[in-house]
Amino acid sequence: MTTVLYKAADRGTGDYGWLKPNYYFSFGQYHNPKNLHFGVLRVLNDDYIAGGGAFPTHPHDNMEIVTIPFTGALKHKDSTGGAGIIKAGDVQIMSAGTGVQHSEANASATDPVTLFQVWVFPKVNDIQPRYDQRTFDLNERINKWQYIVSADEKDSALWINQDARFALTSIKAGSTLTYSNKFSGNGVFLVNISGTVTVGETTLGRRDALGIDGTESFSVTANEDAELLAIEIPMN
Template identity: 50%
Template sequence: MATTVLHTADTRGNANHGWLNAFHSFSFANWYNPDRIQFGTLRVLNDDTIAGGMGFGTHPHNNMEIITIPFEGDLAHKDSMGNSSIIKSGDIQVMSAGSGIQHSEFNPNADQQTKLFQIWLFPNKKDVTPRYQQITLDQAAQKNNFAQILSPNAEDEGVWIHQDAWFYLADFDADFSKTYAIKKPGNGVYIMVISGTIMVDGQLLNTRDAIGITDFETLEITAKTAAKFLIMDIPMEM
């Protein structure tokens, strides 16, 4: 029988620094909740709004797969691998921090805020050579579909990471329903609603609510309103 954990939007941690308004699904920085350390290999899901012209100065990471998905505005990225790019709404970026990287992230637009999810997954290999990848997603592919945006395989659709994980973005019309099948035995899913209202395995989820589900093979996901959501299919064991 499926096991679920519900994380409603109002139970997330929040740090509003003025230039940054961050909501944390899992313990992060000064917000600590012993019941919200991680979900399987998913360690961080931050829902960030960055004010115009502001951002994160150069800082280090290692042995983490870091995925950034902007939903509004742009993010300027620079790193110690020599990459310098603008990540736009509709893009996805991944960094395998591996043996160690340093990077900075700024909102390059003075007159527009940037909204994004930043997600950290523990890798299945340590101290790999750091790598960077960024692509523009096919928005049309998400309409009434689970559009794959991340996988463990470089030849598959989307970006790839050092973990047996698959991410999907979906943009459902109201009343549309589709069955999701787990990608790998032993994996679980963590589903975050970006906008709208959906029903997952009998649980109603509103904007920025999330649910983690394990011990299942298929799930029925139904949009109660027009809705966008992110599915993260991830190993539960480190």
């Protein structure tokens, strides 16, 4: 097993007034030629959107875009006819495919929104654009992996155009949880959303991440109550 540690303090940052992002990989005004992606995982932005903040309508193509909110409510509208409001417990995916226009806005004029937005290169280019969202039961991720995005319909998750799987867990202090790859040869980008955990000899604090490759499974032990996101993706 090989690992790469991504410390929260080393992420790229921005401050646009209404938007305060933290970038795990090069994005926008943050460019680090040594940190462009992890396998087909191209973008992971940890965003704070102030009340009334909004991304105006803009285009995307040939990208799988997953949004996971933690607090507040985010309003989405796109040219496929997809529209909705997502909040904690919800997950949204958009396959940009041949091209799509969309906008995102804080649904509140006063309360902030915090979220992860994740971009993954697609398996097949130029598919028909599509949009989907789903509400997941937070109790179903306590001390176990809850699959929220997957190419395998058996995972009962939102479908993604890639041999990939996203999973969330809320792991209690002292518990150990093993993650096993759905797709052989994939890597996993493990993000510690909150709390403190240990993977092998590495301790992850809040918002630290670990790129894991060269293994089909690994175990995580919670030093205190923690929340984790595992993004399993092809490395080529």
